[in-house]
Amino acid sequence: MLLEARGITKAFGSFKAVDDASVTLERGDILGLIGPNGAGKSTFFNCLTGDLKTTSGRVLFEGGNITDFAPEQRAGLGLARTFQVPQTFEGMTVLENVMIGAFLRTAHRKEAETRARAVLERVGMTRLADAPARSLGTPGRKRLEIARALATEPKVLLLDEAMAGLNANEVKLAIDLVRDIHRSGITLVIVEHIMEVIMSLASRVMVFHQGKEIARGSPREVTSNPAVIEAYLGKRAAKAAAGHTPVELMGGPDL
Amino acid sequence: MRRLVWLSVVAAIAIAYPLLLSSPFQQRLGALVLLYAIAASAWNIVGGYAGQVSVGHVVFFGCGAYAAMGSYAKFGLSPLFGIPGGIVLAVALAAIIGVPTLRLSGHYFSMATIAVAETMRLIVTNTEWLGAAVGLSGPTVPRNVFDLSFLSSLPYYYLFLAVLAITLLVTWWMTNSRMGFYLRAIKDSERAARSLGAPASRTKLYAYMLSAALTSVAGALYAMMFGFVDPESGLGILISVKILIMAALGGAGLLFGPLVGAAILVPLEEISNSWLGGKGAGLTFVVYGAIIVVIARFQPGGLLSLFTGRRKPGADKGAGHAP
Ligand SMILES: Nc1ncnc2c1ncn2[C@@H]1O[C@H](COP(=O)(O)OP(=O)(O)OP(=O)(O)O)[C@@H](O)[C@H]1O
Numbered sequence: 031m032l033l034e035a036r037g038i039t040k041a042f043g044s045f046k047a048v049d050d051a052s053v054t055l056e057r058g059d060i061l062g063l064i065g066p067n068g069a070g071k072s073t074f075f076n077c078l079t080g081d082l083k084t085t086s087g088r089v090l091f092e093g094g095n096i097t098d099f100a101p102e103q104r105a106g107l108g109l110a111r112t113f114q115v116p117q118t119f120e121g122m123t124v125l126e127n128v129m130i131g132a133f134l135r136t137a138h139r140k141e142a143e144t145r146a147r148a149v150l151e152r153v154g155m156t157r158l159a160d161a162p163a164r165s166l167g168t169p170g171r172k173r174l175e176i177a178r179a180l181a182t183e184p185k186v187l188l189l190d191e192a193m194a195g196l197n198a199n200e201v202k203l204a205i206d207l208v209r210d211i212h213r214s215g216i217t218l219v220i221v222e223h224i225m226e227v228i229m230s231l232a233s234r235v236m237v238f239h240q241g242k243e244i245a246r247g248s249p250r251e252v253t254s255n256p257a258v259i260e261a262y263l264g265k266r267a268a269k270a271a272a273g274h275t276p277v278e279l280m281g282g283p284d285l
Numbered sequence: 286m287r288r289l290v291w292l293s294v295v296a297a298i299a300i301a302y303p304l305l306l307s308s309p310f311q312q313r314l315g316a317l318v319l320l321y322a323i324a325a326s327a328w329n330i331v332g333g334y335a336g337q338v339s340v341g342h343v344v345f346f347g348c349g350a351y352a353a354m355g356s357y358a359k360f361g362l363s364p365l366f367g368i369p370g371g372i373v374l375a376v377a378l379a380a381i382i383g384v385p386t387l388r389l390s391g392h393y394f395s396m397a398t399i400a401v402a403e404t405m406r407l408i409v410t411n412t413e414w415l416g417a418a419v420g421l422s423g424p425t426v427p428r429n430v431f432d433l434s435f436l437s438s439l440p441y442y443y444l445f446l447a448v449l450a451i452t453l454l455v456t457w458w459m460t461n462s463r464m465g466f467y468l469r470a471i472k473d474s475e476r477a478a479r480s481l482g483a484p485a486s487r488t489k490l491y492a493y494m495l496s497a498a499l500t501s502v503a504g505a506l507y508a509m510m511f512g513f514v515d516p517e518s519g520l521g522i523l524i525s526v527k528i529l530i531m532a533a534l535g536g537a538g539l540l541f542g543p544l545v546g547a548a549i550l551v552p553l554e555e556i557s558n559s560w561l562g563g564k565g566a567g568l569t570f571v572v573y574g575a576i577i578v579v580i581a582r583f584q585p586g587g588l589l590s591l592f593t594g595r596r597k598p599g600a601d602k603g604a605g606h607a608p
């Protein structure tokens with residue numbers, strides 16, 4: 031077991047954004063996390079990375095309890111993430127952004143630069159290396175998020191809507207990149223609204239609704255689950271929609 | 286390459302200045318510019334690069350000043366011996382202040398540092414052993430050269446120049462190290478930096494301690510040149526504000542920003558003081574107030590960023606926070 035969350039609850043005041051959610055992640059998995067807006071996906075995600083302190087529950091990494099670890103400690107163990115809203119280092123070049131990730135594994139500037147360049151090559155951003163990061167548009171920023179995280183040499187990579195805001199073609203390229211990352215031996219957790227992405231990447235899917243897990247299984251199983259369709263569309267619509275393929279109903283594929 | 290040419294030109298001017306403009310007033314002015322440049326450069330490490338706007342930096346200045354004068358007044362030693370003592374004191378104090386306050390964001394950190402500095406001033410003002418309101422004096426008649434008590438400003442000028450060079454070298458080295466990269470990242474997005482493994486609190490604390498150490502050296506040099514320290518000249522909040530404004534005016538987060546700021550503001554203050562006498566001090570503060578407004582409104586990167594063209598990382602936030 032690489033990563034495990036047991037009974038995670040995260041409350042903001044009296045509101046439980048995540049309510050008793052559990053998940054296990056095996057080496058080589060691509061776990062998809064889906065659910066309507068405000069379902070609690072990002073909150074759950076932030077509990078795994080240490081950005082938020084859990085109200086209750088435990089997080090285990092390679093068997094060790096990391097519930098009280100700071101985000102930087104978790105990064106050190108091999109847990110990397112991207113942000114739903116890109117957190118680009120605006121004052122730096124693209125290369126320097128990636129070097130921040132590379133510095134986790136080396137204290138030397140030259141070595142960090144070499145490694146960062148290798149990562150940029152891998153994600154196809156070599157030409158942009160010396161461009162100021164603030165000049166990037168959404169697709170560039172999303173890709174830079176991934177590049178930075180990769181530079182930390184993670185075991186698990188958590189992507190929070192890494193493809194939101196991309197056009198069809200950019201989504202295809204991003205899917206290829208995620209496949210390539212997976213092939214290199216990195217385990218992935220992907221939060222995604224675009225069903226096509228989940229269908230083509232995830233080995234297992236977990237569905238959130240109002241802070242609770244309402245279904246899990248293979249992408250096919252999950253998308254044909256009535257509870258899931260209902261969560262997305264409401265009860266009446268779900269009845270009316272019976273007979274349509276679930277993927278269509280859930281907004282994809284729009285590629 | 287072009288940078289190297291510029292650097293040589295600036296160095297040549299700095300070395301030749303007190304020989305070319307050699308009146309006592311001009312030499313004293315030069316020495317003061319360098320002294321404030323040291324203090325502002327030291328502040329720049331935490332205020333500019335780390336984006337943590339300390340307004341209480343004068344406590345570290347005071348550590349150095351009191352240690353230098355104390356080593357003479359209390360132990361009969363050369364004020365020079367006070368320098369390492371002042372550094373130890375400043376670094377320890379920075380650790381004590383920094384651990385709880387560096388977690389506070391933006392303005393809260395600034396306010397906390399003001400509170401600490403003012404508290405320190407009140408404590409020292411009421412401590413008989415430290416000379417209370419009168420302060421401590423250095424050697425009036427130097428026993429030897431190590432007392433660093435000179436009539437002319439010239440020896441101070443070159444001493445300060447050497448210390449400034451070291452300060453800038455340390456800063457430059459830091460910006461090119463992992464620590465410097467981490468600081469810039471933390472300033473842009475602490476959350477993202479931490480997610481990539483940057484230990485944000487520790488990195489900021491180290492920057493704060495380094496800055497405190499260098500600031501205390503500036504304080505020691507100041508006391509040596511003036512031959513005394515009292516709660517106003519060693520721990521007055523206006524010294525903090527001056528240092529901060531110089532760095533912000535020249536360009537916080539830029540290596541030479543503080544030097545540029547000091548080279549503009551120190552002469553301004555000295556000249557207005559000598560023209561207008563006591564009334565000059567009031568005018569200086571009006572000017573400072575105006576500068577704060579202008580910096581906050583128009584050029585958050587500071588003057589130097591006008592010339593370098595690119596708004597360096599440190600620039601916006603460091604200066605933008607200037608209260
Ligand atoms: N810091 C916070 N304080 C209070 N409420 C919060 C906070 N963060 C999130 N919430 C609430 O928790 C709920 C879950 O939010 P979360 O961002 O986890 O949803 P999500 O599934 O990621 O949604 P989206 O698909 O829109 O990204 C929402 O109702 C949100 O308003």
Ligand SMILES: [Mg+2]
Pocket residue numbers: 071072073114
């Ligand atoms: Mg979200």
